[in-house]
Amino acid sequence: MISKNKISQIRKLHAKKFRDESGLFLVEGYKSVEMLCDSDFAVEEIFATENALRDNDSWLKDRAITMVSVEEMSRISTMQTPPELLAIAQQRTTLPEIPGDQPVLVLDHISDPGNLGTIIRTADWFDIRHIVCSPDCVEFYNPKTIQATMGSFAHICVHRTPLVPFLQRERSRRRILGTFLNGESIRDFELQSSDMVIIGNESNGISDEVAETVTHRITIPSPARDRATAESLNAAIAAAIVMSHIDH
Amino acid sequence: MISKNKISQIRKLHAKKFRDESGLFLVEGYKSVEMLCDSDFAVEEIFATENALRDNDSWLKDRAITMVSVEEMSRISTMQTPPELLAIAQQRTTLPEIPGDQPVLVLDHISDPGNLGTIIRTADWFDIRHIVCSPDCVEFYNPKTIQATMGSFAHICVHRTPLVPFLQRERSRRRILGTFLNGESIRDFELQSSDMVIIGNESNGISDEVAETVTHRITIPSPARDRATAESLNAAIAAAIVMSHIDH
Numbered sequence: 001m002i003s004k005n006k007i008s009q010i011r012k013l014h015a016k017k018f019r020d021e022s023g024l025f026l027v028e029g030y031k032s033v034e035m036l037c038d039s040d041f042a043v044e045e046i047f048a049t050e051n052a053l054r055d056n057d058s059w060l061k062d063r064a065i066t067m068v069s070v071e072e073m074s075r076i077s078t079m080q081t082p083p084e085l086l087a088i089a090q091q092r093t094t095l096p097e098i099p100g101d102q103p104v105l106v107l108d109h110i111s112d113p114g115n116l117g118t119i120i121r122t123a124d125w126f127d128i129r130h131i132v133c134s135p136d137c138v139e140f141y142n143p144k145t146i147q148a149t150m151g152s153f154a155h156i157c158v159h160r161t162p163l164v165p166f167l168q169r170e171r172s173r174r175r176i177l178g179t180f181l182n183g184e185s186i187r188d189f190e191l192q193s194s195d196m197v198i199i200g201n202e203s204n205g206i207s208d209e210v211a212e213t214v215t216h217r218i219t220i221p222s223p224a225r226d227r228a229t230a231e232s233l234n235a236a237i238a239a240a241i242v243m244s245h246i247d248h
Numbered sequence: 249m250i251s252k253n254k255i256s257q258i259r260k261l262h263a264k265k266f267r268d269e270s271g272l273f274l275v276e277g278y279k280s281v282e283m284l285c286d287s288d289f290a291v292e293e294i295f296a297t298e299n300a301l302r303d304n305d306s307w308l309k310d311r312a313i314t315m316v317s318v319e320e321m322s323r324i325s326t327m328q329t330p331p332e333l334l335a336i337a338q339q340r341t342t343l344p345e346i347p348g349d350q351p352v353l354v355l356d357h358i359s360d361p362g363n364l365g366t367i368i369r370t371a372d373w374f375d376i377r378h379i380v381c382s383p384d385c386v387e388f389y390n391p392k393t394i395q396a397t398m399g400s401f402a403h404i405c406v407h408r409t410p411l412v413p414f415l416q417r418e419r420s421r422r423r424i425l426g427t428f429l430n431g432e433s434i435r436d437f438e439l440q441s442s443d444m445v446i447i448g449n450e451s452n453g454i455s456d457e458v459a460e461t462v463t464h465r466i467t468i469p470s471p472a473r474d475r476a477t478a479e480s481l482n483a484a485i486a487a488a489i490v491m492s493h494i495d496h
Contacts, residue, residue, distance in 0.1 A: 114362070118482050125481050127472035152478045220492065224375035230400045233373050233488075234366050240485040241492045244468065 002047070002068055002076075010047075010076040013088065016139055023091045025141035027153075028077055033085040034059060035151030042090040049073050052084035078143040091141055095157045098130045100173045101194050103246045106132045108163060108210050109201040110235055113138045117148020118236040119199070124152035126243040132159045132166065134210075163198075167213035170196055176215045178206050179238055183217030191246045199239045218242070250295070250316055250324075258295075258324040261336065264387055271339045273389035275401075276325055281333040282307060283399030290338040297321050300332035326391040339389055343405045346378045348421045349442050351494045354380045356411060356458050357449040358483055361386045365396020366484040367447070372400035374491040380407045380414065382458075411446075415461035418444055424463045426454050427486055431465030439494045447487045466490070 012018040013026050024044060027036045030052060037043060037059050046065045053060065053067075074082035098104055105128055110116050116138050123131055138145060140158045149156075167176055177191070178198045191197075198214065200206035206214070220241050222229055233241070260266040261274050272292060275284045278300060285291060285307050294313045301308065301315075322330035346352055353376055358364050364386050371379055386393060388406045397404075415424055425439070426446045439445075446462065448454035454462070468489050470477055481489075 118485065121478050122481060122485050124478035125468075125470045125472070127470065127477065150478065150480075150482075155477065220373075222373045222375065224373070229375065229403065230369050230372035230398065232398075233370060234398075234484075236482075237366065237370050237485065237488045240481070240488055244489045244492070 002066060002072055007072065007075050010086075010088065014078050014143065016142065019091070019139070019141050023093070024088050025091055025146065026078065026143050027087040027089055027146055028079055028085070028143060029083040029147065030085050032146065032149075032151050032153075033087045035154040036087055036089055037063065039154035041092070041154060044088040044090060047073065047076065047086045049082070049084050079147070095159055098132070098157075098159065102130065103128050103191075103193055103243075104130045104132060104196045105239065105243070106134075106163060106167070106196055106198040107137050108134050108198055108206050109136045109204075110199065111136075111138050111202055112235075113142045113144035114148045115202065115234070115236040116140070116142075117145040117150075117153075119239045120145070120149040120156050120158065121152040122236070122240045122243055124149075124155045126246065128243060128246070129155075130157045130159065132161060132163070134163045135160060163210050164213060167196070167198075167210065171213060171215060176213055177218050177242075178211060178214035178216070179242060180205065180211075180217050180219055181232065183219035185221045186218050186242060186245055187221065189216070189218050189245075191242070193247060195246065197239075197242050197246075199235055199242070202235045250314060250320055255320065255323050258334075258336065262326050262391065264390065267339070267387070267389050271341070272336050273339055273394065274326065274391050275335040275337055275394055276327055276333070276391060277331040277395065278333050279399050280394065280397075280401075281335045283402040284335055284337055285311065287402035289340070289402060292336040292338060295321065295324065295334045297330070297332050327395070343407055346380070346405075346407065350378065351376050351439075351441055351491075352378045352380060352444045353487065353491070354411060354415070354444055354446040355385050355487075356382050356446055356454050357384045357452075358447065359384075359386050359450055360483075361390040361392035362396045363450065363482070363484040364388070364390075365393040365398075365401075367487045368393075368397040368404050368406065369400040370484070370488045370491055372397075372403045374494065376491060376494070377403075378405045378407065380409060380411070382411045383408060411458050412461060415444070415446075415458065419461060419463060424461055425466050425490075426459060426462035426464070427490060428453065428459075428465050428467055429480065431467035433469045434466050434490060434493055435469065437464070437466050437493075439490070441495060443494065445487075445490050445494075447483055447490070450483045
């Protein structure tokens, strides 16, 4: 049971403005909250329906939990089907430095939260620990992004910085690869573990200013040469195929 | 300007039940309608807002088009932002036979329309012309599926059939590959252009009955061995990485 006032406070976190002001964000769903509690994020509060606690998992036992009804959960959650667990956590204020010897993904204006979340989940699978977002990328702490990561938000460092000066600095110590429709085929190109790979916006690809910092243009070739075909790949799909080619 | 009765008829096509009964489906958005008109689908009707026609494209010129206001378009469309063009088309009643010498993707209970649409778009890019869906897959003609294909719905033959008897027949002429969390690494496994590749459900993977028809188990390896990582890849991502490995 939670107060109306509390419900309205939590619901404010559905909006980016209030997430920015408070430095908090929502984590929804059993698996995602489990991953959150297993990470270095600071957890403020956890709300649970009766169903959640039937599972009897040890990681929940030592936590202070507020029990809510399914109806209350559906009011504080952003999900269409109310989750069993919902947590409020603190956004990260500091992130570890980006090492020069690990692959890094750079996202230039990814605008769909589902795409960003899927890219983070895939990066986690391929052991890529650092993602750098341009300031105009969709927000990492957007509840749809967090949900699409399927818990991987807790494993990956998602940085946010203007890309051009950042990439100009990184160029001195590593290759900057950009994915374009014309470039060297990724089938022939040998990706290195220190490569930085840029994925562009869903509709417009990599912006001109960012493209100027690229040292190697790569492409995912389509074998369909003689017929009408898809004009491009989804950004999360392109990112995944490139990541699957990186040798660790 | 269209009648209330017409609007209500079109809105019925938002529901699967009425799409099934009528054998019709909706195609929304400029690009998608362009792809539709360039395909062998029979187009019943096209609705356009004024904006659409400013583009002055030749493929629209010879078509009978009903002009509607933005407000009317928002009522007949399933999209949050009303598209410039919306078409009603006939579902396919026959499909070409599946050739034995081309790669084929088999989907076992893919339940998310966005995933199905993205898989179709990616298959189009990789020149895979035939996709076979289990009867419990989400509907191909779901408007969200069609939208996520970004026009590729018009290029790909999407079949729907019980998988076990189908795969048992196909086994006599080709390899049946299944994607599992344990299997031979796709980095070492040579995919052939006649391979049939099965992708499983988002949560549960390939069902047991379907798994029994598999001749080769493959996996997309994660290099992250020593730390908590993503438990799996998104189904559309896994499908894309496998497709990118097929040699044509």
